[in-house]
Amino acid sequence: MKFMLTEKTMKNELLALTLLLVAVSLTARAQAAGALRVVATVPDLVDITNRIGGGLVKVDGLAKGAEDIHQVVMRPSFVTKLNKADAVVFLGLSVEHAFLPGLLDVAANPKMRQDPATQGCVGTGCIDTSEGLSVLEKPDTLSRAQGELHPQGNPHYNIGPDQGPLLARNIAKGLSRIDPVHAADYKRNLKEYLAELEPKIALWRKWVAPLKGLKAVSFHKDVCYLGRFTGIDFVDTLELKPGVAPTPTHLEALVREMKEQDIKLIVREQQYDPKVCQWLADQTGAKIAVIGTMANAFPGAETFEKISERNLKALLAAVGKEPS
Amino acid sequence: MRNALLSLLLLLPLTAAAQIDASSTTLDAQQELKELRARLDKIEGAPLKASLSAFNPAMGMAIDLAYQHMKNDQGAFQFRAAELNVEAPIDPFLKGWAVITGTSGGTTTVDVEEAALQTTSLPYNLTVTGGRMFAAFGRLVHWHDHELPVTQRPLSIDSFVGGESRADGIEVSYLFPTDTYINATAGMYDKIGADNTRQDPAGLRSLDQFTYLGRLSTYEDIGDDHSVELGVDSAWTPKRFVTGTTNTRKDTWRTLSSVDFTYRYQPTQGGLYQGIVWGTEILQNDERRFDANNNPANRVNAYSGYSYIQAKMGPRLRPGVLVDLAEGLDQARQLTKTYSAFLTYDVSEFQRLRVVYSRQMDNIPGSRQANIVALQWTGVLGHHVHGFRDR
Structure with missing residues (x-):
C-alpha cells in the first residue's frame, strides 16, 4: 500500500513536472515569439545588444569573433537570420564590407536593404553604431594605391575600450526607434550598463x-x-x-x-x-x-x-x- | 615718500599693461570664438560636397588578361575581357545594374552581358529580376569568366549551356521563411546561354518556344567549420522550330538539368585564410539533334560534369585541381576529359595572378592530347562588391 502510494505520488510529481516543463517551454516560446529579433554583425554588438535589450530582444550574431572582420565568410544561414530580423546592428563605416552588403542583397527583408552606392544598410531596421563617432584616420585621398582604404575613415573603433558607451547609446537609440513601446526599458538597461562600464573605463585609464x-x-x-x-x-x-x-x-x-x-x-x-x-x-x-x-x-x-x-x-x- | 612715488610710477605702466593684456586676451578669445562659429556654420550649413554626384551609380571594372600556350608549341596573349559594372538603387523598391563587356575574339566586340532590374521590397520573401541577366542555373554556370576558379570555362558547362548562362527574361525567387536556407527560383527566358544558337535571340516566338527554369537550392551548416550546399535545376524548352531541308518542330523539346553539390571547410579561426572548397556539378542534356543542314537526327541524352577542389593556404595562395568530363552533344559516346591544376595568388583584394596547367584528351580516334598552360592576370578598378551568389 505504501509502495502504491509512493508510485502514485511519483506519477503525480512526474505529471506536474511535465506540465511545468511544457508551461515553461510555451512561455519561453511565447516570449521569444514576442521578442524583437535582432542580428548583430560582431560579438561585441551581440553582447551589448543583449545587455540593452534584455529579455525584450533575441539576438543572433554573424561573425564568431576570431575571424578577420574584412574576410568574414557569407554563409546562407546568415541570410535566413537577416530575413527574419526586425533589426540589424552593425559597426558601419564599411568595415563589414566583406559580408553584410552581399547578405542584405539576398535577405529579401524590406526593413534592411543593401545600398550599392555606399555598401551600407538602408531601411528602418538598420542600427549603425558609428553614429556620432569621432572618426580617426580619414583618408586625405581616396586611391587604391594606398591599399584597401575605408573611405569614411578608420572603422575599427570597437577596439577602443572607451567606445563601449557610444556603442551602447546607439544600440539603445536604435532599439527605442524600432520598438518605441519599450523605450523606457532600453533606457533603463542602458543606464545600468553604463553604470557598470564607465567606472571600468576609468579604471582602465589608470592601468594604461x-x-x-x-x-x-x-x-x-x-x-x-x-x-x-x-x-x-x-x-x-x-x-x-x-x-x-x-x-x-x-x-x-x-x-x-x-x-x-x-x-x-x-x-x-x-x-x-x-x-x-x-x-x-x-x-x-x-x-x-x-x-x-x-x-x-x-x-x-x-x-x-x-x-x-x-x-x-x-x-x-x-x-x-x-x-x- | 620718494620711494612710494617711484614705486607708483613703476607700477602704473605694469598695471596698464596688465589691463591691456587682459582686454586683448578677451578680444582674442572672442575673435577665436567668432572664427570657430563661422567655421562650424560653414560645416553644418554647407551643402554636402558629394551632392552633385550622389546619385551616380557605383562603378567598377574588371580587367582580365591571359597568356595561353597551347598545342603545337603555339601561344597568344589574350585580352579576355574588360568588364564595366554599374549598379545603383533606382527607388525604394528597385535596383538596377548593367555589365558591359569588351572582349577580344579575333576582333574586339563590346556587348551588354547584363542589364537588369531587381525588386528590393516585395513582400513574402519574393524577389523579381527582369532584363538581361545570368540565369540562376547551376553553380559555376552563372559566374562571370574572371570569377571562375580556372582560366577557361570548363567544357562541361561551356558546351552544354553555351558559355555563361546569359538570358533575356524574368526570374522570380523565393526565400523560404525557415531556419534552414532554402531558395526556389522560377524563370522564363528567350533562351539560356550566351553562345546558345538554338533560338534567334531577337525573333518572336510562341510561348512553347521560351525556356522555363526551375531551381531549388539549400544549405546546411555542419558545426561551425563545415557546410554543404545542394542545388537541383532543370531548364525546359517545350519546342524549337528548325528550318532546314525538312522543317520541323516535332519532338524538339529540350531539357537541360543539373545537380550541384558544394562542400566547404571554413575554419572560423583565420576567416578566409584557410579552408577547402569542393564543388561538383553534373549536367544532363536531352534534346533532338540536327545535322549541319538542319536535318533532324536522333534524340541524344548526354552527360557532363566537373569536380574541383580548391584549398586556401593563408591569405594569398589558393591551389587546386579540377577534373572535367563532357560527352558530345551529338554523340554521347564521344568523351572529352580535361585535367587541370591551378594556383591562384591574390596579390591584394583587387589583384589576382593565376597559373593553370590543363591536359585535354578525348576518345575520338586520331585526335591528339592537348597541353595548355595559361597565365592569368586580373585586376579590379573602382567599385567592387562581394556578391552572395558568387561566393
Missing part, C-alpha cells in the same frame, strides 16, 4: 598610464582608437599598406625604423600571421602583444568588457607592467 608615449607597430592599421585610449604611438604597420601583405623590402625598412626609433612593442591582432611578427621581434628585440579585434576572439573574452580588459592586460604584460 605607463603605456603613454610608448612607440609601437601593429600588423594592420586598425589600432588608432586603442592608441588614442592608451597613449601608445603606433608609428607603422607590418602590412605594406592596409590589406596588402608585408613585403621583404618593407619588413627590412621596418626593422631599421624600429631600431632607429627604439620601438619595443609589436601588436599582433590574433588573426594575423604569428611567424612574421616573431621574425620582426627577433630582429628588433621587441615584445609582442596579441590582441583581439572583436569580442570572443579568445576563449573567455566573450563580451566587450572582457576583450577590452584582456587587450589592455596583453599590452601591459608585453612591456613588463601589470594593471594597477
Whole structure:
C-alpha cells in the first residue's frame, strides 16, 4: 500500500513536472515569439545588444569573433537570420564590407536593404553604431594605391575600450526607434550598463598610464582608437599598406625604423600571421602583444568588457607592467 | 615718500599693461570664438560636397588578361575581357545594374552581358529580376569568366549551356521563411546561354518556344567549420522550330538539368585564410539533334560534369585541381576529359595572378592530347562588391 502510494505520488510529481516543463517551454516560446529579433554583425554588438535589450530582444550574431572582420565568410544561414530580423546592428563605416552588403542583397527583408552606392544598410531596421563617432584616420585621398582604404575613415573603433558607451547609446537609440513601446526599458538597461562600464573605463585609464608615449607597430592599421585610449604611438604597420601583405623590402625598412626609433612593442591582432611578427621581434628585440579585434576572439573574452580588459592586460604584460 | 612715488610710477605702466593684456586676451578669445562659429556654420550649413554626384551609380571594372600556350608549341596573349559594372538603387523598391563587356575574339566586340532590374521590397520573401541577366542555373554556370576558379570555362558547362548562362527574361525567387536556407527560383527566358544558337535571340516566338527554369537550392551548416550546399535545376524548352531541308518542330523539346553539390571547410579561426572548397556539378542534356543542314537526327541524352577542389593556404595562395568530363552533344559516346591544376595568388583584394596547367584528351580516334598552360592576370578598378551568389 505504501509502495502504491509512493508510485502514485511519483506519477503525480512526474505529471506536474511535465506540465511545468511544457508551461515553461510555451512561455519561453511565447516570449521569444514576442521578442524583437535582432542580428548583430560582431560579438561585441551581440553582447551589448543583449545587455540593452534584455529579455525584450533575441539576438543572433554573424561573425564568431576570431575571424578577420574584412574576410568574414557569407554563409546562407546568415541570410535566413537577416530575413527574419526586425533589426540589424552593425559597426558601419564599411568595415563589414566583406559580408553584410552581399547578405542584405539576398535577405529579401524590406526593413534592411543593401545600398550599392555606399555598401551600407538602408531601411528602418538598420542600427549603425558609428553614429556620432569621432572618426580617426580619414583618408586625405581616396586611391587604391594606398591599399584597401575605408573611405569614411578608420572603422575599427570597437577596439577602443572607451567606445563601449557610444556603442551602447546607439544600440539603445536604435532599439527605442524600432520598438518605441519599450523605450523606457532600453533606457533603463542602458543606464545600468553604463553604470557598470564607465567606472571600468576609468579604471582602465589608470592601468594604461605607463603605456603613454610608448612607440609601437601593429600588423594592420586598425589600432588608432586603442592608441588614442592608451597613449601608445603606433608609428607603422607590418602590412605594406592596409590589406596588402608585408613585403621583404618593407619588413627590412621596418626593422631599421624600429631600431632607429627604439620601438619595443609589436601588436599582433590574433588573426594575423604569428611567424612574421616573431621574425620582426627577433630582429628588433621587441615584445609582442596579441590582441583581439572583436569580442570572443579568445576563449573567455566573450563580451566587450572582457576583450577590452584582456587587450589592455596583453599590452601591459608585453612591456613588463601589470594593471594597477 | 620718494620711494612710494617711484614705486607708483613703476607700477602704473605694469598695471596698464596688465589691463591691456587682459582686454586683448578677451578680444582674442572672442575673435577665436567668432572664427570657430563661422567655421562650424560653414560645416553644418554647407551643402554636402558629394551632392552633385550622389546619385551616380557605383562603378567598377574588371580587367582580365591571359597568356595561353597551347598545342603545337603555339601561344597568344589574350585580352579576355574588360568588364564595366554599374549598379545603383533606382527607388525604394528597385535596383538596377548593367555589365558591359569588351572582349577580344579575333576582333574586339563590346556587348551588354547584363542589364537588369531587381525588386528590393516585395513582400513574402519574393524577389523579381527582369532584363538581361545570368540565369540562376547551376553553380559555376552563372559566374562571370574572371570569377571562375580556372582560366577557361570548363567544357562541361561551356558546351552544354553555351558559355555563361546569359538570358533575356524574368526570374522570380523565393526565400523560404525557415531556419534552414532554402531558395526556389522560377524563370522564363528567350533562351539560356550566351553562345546558345538554338533560338534567334531577337525573333518572336510562341510561348512553347521560351525556356522555363526551375531551381531549388539549400544549405546546411555542419558545426561551425563545415557546410554543404545542394542545388537541383532543370531548364525546359517545350519546342524549337528548325528550318532546314525538312522543317520541323516535332519532338524538339529540350531539357537541360543539373545537380550541384558544394562542400566547404571554413575554419572560423583565420576567416578566409584557410579552408577547402569542393564543388561538383553534373549536367544532363536531352534534346533532338540536327545535322549541319538542319536535318533532324536522333534524340541524344548526354552527360557532363566537373569536380574541383580548391584549398586556401593563408591569405594569398589558393591551389587546386579540377577534373572535367563532357560527352558530345551529338554523340554521347564521344568523351572529352580535361585535367587541370591551378594556383591562384591574390596579390591584394583587387589583384589576382593565376597559373593553370590543363591536359585535354578525348576518345575520338586520331585526335591528339592537348597541353595548355595559361597565365592569368586580373585586376579590379573602382567599385567592387562581394556578391552572395558568387561566393
